[in-house]
Amino acid sequence: MLGLAGTALAAAVVSGAAAGSVPISAGDMRAAIAAVAAGQPLQPEHVIFWNVRLPRVLLAALVGAALSLSGAAAQALFRNPLADPYVLGIASGAALGAALAFTFQAPWHAVGVGLAPAAAFAGALLALGLVYRLGTRGGRIFILQLLLAGVAVGTSFSALVWLVVLIQERRQHLASPIFHWLLGSLAGRDWIYLWAALPYFLLGAGILAWHARELNALLFGEEQALTLGVPVEPLKRRLAFASGLLTAVAVACAGVTGFVGLMIPHVARLLVGPDHRFLLPMAALTGGAFLVVADLLARVLLAPAEIPLGILTALAGGPFFLYLLLTGQREGGR
């Protein structure tokens, strides 16, 4: 099953790299890869494939995997099937950071990444830190309190985002970049973003992978997990941190892309069952493949215009999720 998902991800990446608003032949792709491998300068016609499309497709896979892992961890942590990566209010923190960045007239490329993604990442970490502190008392995480803190912080930050949008309505169509960002997009994300995101992704995913077995124990409740010898408090702290970090990096790169983190863990669960040792890699692979395909559609459906990614994930994800739910239930009832 995992092999199948891996193949699906590979197929998605290849088709994502092949298709786009500008047609690129297989020969061009091979030539571009050969040129890069040989360390030669890129021909202009290869720049589109190598510098624009390929890093974007790979980043889509990373963001999809990050959101799916984050969602799976959140669902285990809160023992709630409706938990998703945004439950900790992190997306709203990121949105506030990005919205503030947009109030500056133009972006700032001093550190290689744009000001908006950098500010979004900072905002996400700020929200995570705030929620984490509010949900902790005496070194212990109280799950309900953490959840409520997430909702409260998220709501407050959302309100601030709207305030920023309204205040800076000074220029007539300035609101629209913020809308586009909030609906999610991977437009213009090149290698630097991939390299910037990768360490955080590996750290978050690594923590979750390391604790996959203990996540299973947590599903039975904290007391049972304790009796099974799982150090529950450190585990909860690491889960909240890893889930939050994965969300932060995903939102910083791609804006608020909804539904992936809620849906993909359930899809993975229907495919491989609830054991996190299989569930986590399955979620990462299917999530990656799903977002690569969604981004492909975002790029080509209205080409040369682009559709915000979040619209597509929800539009494609909703019915697909329902279908899986219905067929899965029938099979489960056998």
Place this chain on the structure above:
Amino acid sequence: MQQIGHRMAWAMAFLIMAAVLAAGCGKPAGAPQPTAAASPSRPAAPAPASFPLSVQDDLGRQVTIPVEPRRIVSLAPSNTEILFALGLGDRVVGVTKFCDYPEAAKLKEKVGGFQDVDVEKVVRLRPDLVLATGGVQQPVLRQLEKLGLTVYAVDAKSLEDVLDDISAIGRVTGAEGAAEALRRQLQERLRRARDRAARATSRPKVFFEIWPDPLITAGPGSFAHDLVEAAGGENIAADTAQPYPQFSLETLLARNPDVIVTPFAQSAADLKQGRRRNWEQIRAVREGRVILVDENEVSRPGPRLFDALERLVDQMHPELAAGN
């Protein structure tokens, strides 16, 4: 409860769709020709209007203006600029917080923004005419009308519409003379600019940057697009069906524009100094043909659009300067 982010996203999806629909409905199939009302007054020298005056506005509403307006509230920077250009500045008693041209407009009472018009403040100013725009302002407009105010809306979609709106505003304010003079002058400048653009030997491919990240450009239905085309350029985003679409970077690189127009000094500097990754290979960047424009000038349907047009013609066609 966990989906604050989603809810916000959906609210925004709705807003964008509404905006796209509104823009889409506005122009092409354009049900009622918006400026039909102004046309009758155009051909001959207009007879001075006698009040009360009953006219149709750009939204197709029949508006009766009881007396020649002495206290005017303008709900758009473009309207404010037209009123001042017609010499009616001293009759303007209220403007939006965006109305920053000419300087004197900044001293006027502020009545809020586009959508967030402070209705109470407008009423308190006791205007005998509220000069509004269409689109997002329509709910406010209805509200003001219910409160017994006289509301006239202009909603220009093209350069020619702006000329018609100048006539229309002149008519409803009893300033036809000034309006016709301004209209004739602008019409002549538009004709000359087009002639000049037609004499150009090149038709450069132009990319108009509205926002760099996410990359947003100006498509059909925006004044930026009209300006580029009127100035003798070819907008590379002309095949997008939206006024302000998010644009594919791949397509931008493939279409390789000769000229990039941006309203941001930072963008212009970044592009001229090769600081924007992957853009170095674009012809406009290689040849340093990046034009910095005034964002307000190119987006407000008022007299300054024609200033922007004249400058764009020269900047997009350096060969014209050499020839003359």
